[in-house]
Amino acid sequence: MKGTWATNYKRLSMSGSTVCGITGIVTKGHSNIGELLVMCSRKLTYRGYDSVGVAAVNNNIVTLRKDVGTIDDVNEKLHLSSLPGDRGIAQLRWATYGAPTKVNAQPHFGCSSVFYGAHNGNLHNYFEYRQDLIDTGHIIRSENDGELCVHAVDKYYEETGDMFEAVRMSTKDLKGAFAYTVGRADEPEIYAVKMGSSLVAGVSPIGTIVSSDLPSILPLTNQVVYLDDGEMVVLREESVKVYRVEDGAELDRPIQTSNVDARAAEKGGFPHFMLKEINEQPQVSKDVMGLLQVPEQEKWLKMIEDANRFYLVACGSSYNASIVGTYYFNRLAGVPVIPTIGGQFIPMYGQTLDNNCTTMLVSQSGETKDVLNVLKLIDEENLGRTLGVLNVIGSSLMFGANDYIPMGCGYEVSVPATKTYYSQSIIFAYLAAKLGERNGHIDESEAKQFIETLSNDLPRLTQETIDKTGILAKNLARTLTRERDMYCLGYGFTDGVAREGALKLKEICYSHVEGMYSSEFKHGPLSIVTDAYPVIFTTTTEDSWMVINHINEASCRGGRAIIVGERESNLEPYVENKMDYLEVPKSDVLINPILDVIPLQLLSYFLSVDLGINPDLPRNLSKTLTVD
Numbered sequence: 001m002k003g004t005w006a007t008n009y010k011r012l013s014m015s016g017s018t019v020c021g022i023t024g025i026v027t028k029g030h031s032n033i034g035e036l037l038v039m040c041s042r043k044l045t046y047r048g049y050d051s052v053g054v055a056a057v058n059n060n061i062v063t064l065r066k067d068v069g070t071i072d073d074v075n076e077k078l079h080l081s082s083l084p085g086d087r088g089i090a091q092l093r094w095a096t097y098g099a100p101t102k103v104n105a106q107p108h109f110g111c112s113s114v115f116y117g118a119h120n121g122n123l124h125n126y127f128e129y130r131q132d133l134i135d136t137g138h139i140i141r142s143e144n145d146g147e148l149c150v151h152a153v154d155k156y157y158e159e160t161g162d163m164f165e166a167v168r169m170s171t172k173d174l175k176g177a178f179a180y181t182v183g184r185a186d187e188p189e190i191y192a193v194k195m196g197s198s199l200v201a202g203v204s205p206i207g208t209i210v211s212s213d214l215p216s217i218l219p220l221t222n223q224v225v226y227l228d229d230g231e232m233v234v235l236r237e238e239s240v241k242v243y244r245v246e247d248g249a250e251l252d253r254p255i256q257t258s259n260v261d262a263r264a265a266e267k268g269g270f271p272h273f274m275l276k277e278i279n280e281q282p283q284v285s286k287d288v289m290g291l292l293q294v295p296e297q298e299k300w301l302k303m304i305e306d307a308n309r310f311y312l313v314a315c316g317s318s319y320n321a322s323i324v325g326t327y328y329f330n331r332l333a334g335v336p337v338i339p340t341i342g343g344q345f346i347p348m349y350g351q352t353l354d355n356n357c358t359t360m361l362v363s364q365s366g367e368t369k370d371v372l373n374v375l376k377l378i379d380e381e382n383l384g385r386t387l388g389v390l391n392v393i394g395s396s397l398m399f400g401a402n403d404y405i406p407m408g409c410g411y412e413v414s415v416p417a418t419k420t421y422y423s424q425s426i427i428f429a430y431l432a433a434k435l436g437e438r439n440g441h442i443d444e445s446e447a448k449q450f451i452e453t454l455s456n457d458l459p460r461l462t463q464e465t466i467d468k469t470g471i472l473a474k475n476l477a478r479t480l481t482r483e484r485d486m487y488c489l490g491y492g493f494t495d496g497v498a499r500e501g502a503l504k505l506k507e508i509c510y511s512h513v514e515g516m517y518s519s520e521f522k523h524g525p526l527s528i529v530t531d532a533y534p535v536i537f538t539t540t541t542e543d544s545w546m547v548i549n550h551i552n553e554a555s556c557r558g559g560r561a562i563i564v565g566e567r568e569s570n571l572e573p574y575v576e577n578k579m580d581y582l583e584v585p586k587s588d589v590l591i592n593p594i595l596d597v598i599p600l601q602l603l604s605y606f607l608s609v610d611l612g613i614n615p616d617l618p619r620n621l622s623k624t625l626t627v628d
């Protein structure tokens, strides 16, 4: 291990990038570019909704319209979808450099309206480079780093008079991690480069497309071209060609058929993606169990068995699921796991890793920067094996890890994670049972029975939980609309569940809800409890005897106990109203942690809607956080 964690961290941080979503389309002479860009870009809404813009090229003239708001808001206001043209670029922004204002919205022009382009990423040399450009006569209009990408191309075009060379050379000036797409009004091509941020291209019957992410390609085609960092792509009416940025050499890149179902990015009759995705969980349990019971599992299990230390690294909901996983590995396999928040991993363990460690990197998107920093360090310094657990096929984590386990959820569009958290819990439960069976920590029959329950009973139990707790959660939500502050507590196996419930409530209800270990509550936070203060307790049937103590500590001080778990007569006296008991169906105690999260997902969903919030697009957030 070279360097201190601080120097390593700094080095890795130099490749940070923002979220945002870019889409470029070149049609075969169609004239409805606005409509196509809005249709495709809408699928990237989860990446950014601070502002939106479209640059449409019609008869070699670029029309640029952009403003603050979601794609639907801005489209309604500026009629983006009626913009005529045969090619163009759209961008959805999640603000970092420059406030979320109209002038900072993307796409941008270069010095004149000949060059147009947009980026996704962070330029770490933004301030110096902006000044350099101004000093050499460039007119910079915004405080957004994406504008500099267009000016960099503009600058090199002045030198070379060749768009391909200008795009290629522009990357030399820009530091950080980014992708951008750019064109010239009087040239038919659109160019895009991938330098650390995701980018994928597609070839369709109506033309070609490049985008930050697959969902916006799928409305046009399932014929996909994946790109690597350091590559650029040129879109023409008929073709997508890939080149190496360094020397401009053309690369032989096959067109692949994506089997992702485009309907995954539709609401399918539900009012919000979040509710749709919660309701998909019974199917997810079937799908993920199918994906786990494959010959590749031997490699995954060996990677854990052969490790001298085994880490789980993740952020947000994926971290909460990793905590649930840690309990499963302990209980079913007797395997110690160190679960760590992505951003904390290098300062906490960076100096003590060695090449006998196995690090499981858990990330729905497979693009979370805090997690990818860890992957990069382990890879560069040869610090053991990496196993990704990811949902997005084609993500950086998938390509970068030594091996990966797919979550099998299909696209999760809503910003709050639901079905992917659920899938992660199942993956950990399954792996732990298999490991326990192999190392004798549990009986073969016990392991088999648990795996059968996961395969055969969990889909039904999940459906029953949704059916049973949906109405309860809806009624309960109505009584909580004035509460701005709550706790959500778990004990033992439901530790991660409670944290996840609290995260959901924070994220989409804009309330302060702290999730923590219930026995820890008395060590300080209990002082917040006054008359009717809501405290949610999640429990398994195995732990309720202990949780009763913690409920008592809150309720004897006037606190309002809300219980999530199976119906147990010893818990009933602690709820004042029927609606304060979110009862999940009876099942194996080891299934409780998987089911208990569902009523909390539903509660947060209904509360968010009651508060007039769109749960799919909570303010200030983005689903894929590729920033440090």
Ligand code: M6R
Pocket: 315, 316, 317, 318, 362, 363, 364, 365, 366, 367, 368, 371, 415, 416, 417, 418, 503, 504, 507, 623, 624, 625
């Ligand atoms: O894509 P990832 O699983 O790496 O994302 C990690 C977090 O950003 C994510 O789980 C976030 O906490 C969710 N939006 C919470 O619902």
